[in-house]
Amino acid sequence: MSIDVTVVIPVYNEEEILEDALVELLTNLRRHQNSFEVIVSANGCVDDTEAIAERLAQSHGELRLHRCPEPDYGEALKQGIELAQGQFVICEEIDLCDDRFHRTALAMLNADTELAMVVGSKALPGARDHRPYFRRFATRVLNRMLRTATGWRGTDTHGLKAIRRQLMLPVVERCELRRDLFASELVIRAFHMGCRVVEYPIELSEKRPPSIGLMRRVPKVLSDMGKLAVTVRRNND
Numbered sequence: 001m002s003i004d005v006t007v008v009i010p011v012y013n014e015e016e017i018l019e020d021a022l023v024e025l026l027t028n029l030r031r032h033q034n035s036f037e038v039i040v041s042a043n044g045c046v047d048d049t050e051a052i053a054e055r056l057a058q059s060h061g062e063l064r065l066h067r068c069p070e071p072d073y074g075e076a077l078k079q080g081i082e083l084a085q086g087q088f089v090i091c092e093e094i095d096l097c098d099d100r101f102h103r104t105a106l107a108m109l110n111a112d113t114e115l116a117m118v119v120g121s122k123a124l125p126g127a128r129d130h131r132p133y134f135r136r137f138a139t140r141v142l143n144r145m146l147r148t149a150t151g152w153r154g155t156d157t158h159g160l161k162a163i164r165r166q167l168m169l170p171v172v173e174r175c176e177l178r179r180d181l182f183a184s185e186l187v188i189r190a191f192h193m194g195c196r197v198v199e200y201p202i203e204l205s206e207k208r209p210p211s212i213g214l215m216r217r218v219p220k221v222l223s224d225m226g227k228l229a230v231t232v233r234r235n236n237d
Contacts, residue, residue, distance in 0.1 A: 005029070005036040005106065006165075007090045008080030010073050014094050015048040017208055019056065021094050026060055028099040033106075038063045041080040044071030074182025081172055084165060091161040091183070095207040098160060104200060105162035116167040116195035119187060120160030126201035135206070142184075149229035150188050155199060157184035167195060176231050181224040188232060 007025065011018065022038070029036050040053040042065060053065040066083060068076045081089055088109055090102055098120070105118040122129045122139055129136050139156070146152055161183070168186075171193055175185045190197050 003035045003037050003085040003087075005033050005088050005090065006080075006084035006086030007036065007038045007092050007102075008041055008077060008084060009038065009092045009094050009097075010041045010043060010076035010080065011045065011049055011053075011094050012043055012071050012073070012076075013045050013047045013049055015052060018049055018052050018094060021097050021207075022053070022056055022060075022063065025092075025097045025099075026062060028097075029062070029102070032103055036062055037085060039066055039080045039083060040064070041066045041068060041076040043068040043073065043076035072178050073180060074178035078172060078175065078178070078182060081163075081165070081168075087165060089163050089165050089168075091163070093159060096160060096204055098202060098204070101160050101200070101202055102162070105160075108198065108200070109162060109164055112196070114196050115198065116164050116171075117187070117190055117197045118162045119154065119156060119197060119199045120162075120202040121154070121156035121199040122159060122202060122204060123155040124199050124201040128201075128203040130203070130205040132206065145225060146184055146188065146228075149225060150192075150232045152188040152191050154187065154191065154197070157187040159183070159204075160202060161187070171195060177224050177228055179224065181228055185228055185232075188228070192232060 042050045042053060050065060057063045057065055066080060068079060077091060088106060101120050108118050109115055121127055123143060143156055146157060171186060171190045174189055175182060177185045
């Protein structure tokens with residue numbers, strides 16, 4: 001049977017919230033989707049995340065576990081998109097699983113066959129970001145730096161996305177970065193490759209602290225941002 005929607009969720013050491021989040025996600029999807037799958041893309045987990053996902057997959061036919069050996073968010077997301085069987089792919093976060101975004105973004109993609117991506121923006125007017133101030137500030141600084149470095153003109157790159165897989169696979173294949181900035185490169189490359197991308201304001205609250213501390217990620221993010229600026233501008237020359 002053909003699958004309409006694939007939800008890809010990269011996870012790293014999420015044993016505390018994984019089961020409740022996945023059960024709620026599956027329940028919501030069953031209310032409005034006839035055919036879907038959920039790919040839990042575990043990357044470098046050292047807790048019981050993989051065991052929980054594997055157990056749930058045995059009792060929920062729509063769920064499957066994919067394993068990446070290293071803790072690499074970007075690689076886990078990329079592989080999940082490539083493995084997806086759905087016409088549409090939703091790139092989710094286990095601490096969000098926003099059913100309102102799912103329904104809205106899928107309706108937008110169904111209504112416009114030229115639309116390649118819907119980005120759930122935390123910074124667009126109308127968005128409600130209830131995370132701690134420091135994380136909200138970091139998001140805005142990062143996005144301003146990305147705009148300056150790459151010529152991209154959006155408001156947000158990291159977090160919820162819904163894509164038309166056929167149109168976005170060439171973009172995925174062109175992406176060179178992994179880890180934190182793969183998601184940003186995906187959006188920025190889509191913009192520069194002329195894909196139709198729209199943003200949608202979302203509401204989000206933090207269900208748990210980040211699995212990797214923000215300050216620990218800063219040096220690598222800054223280094224990768226320089227690489228992203230060089231490769232995007234090189235490919236667009």
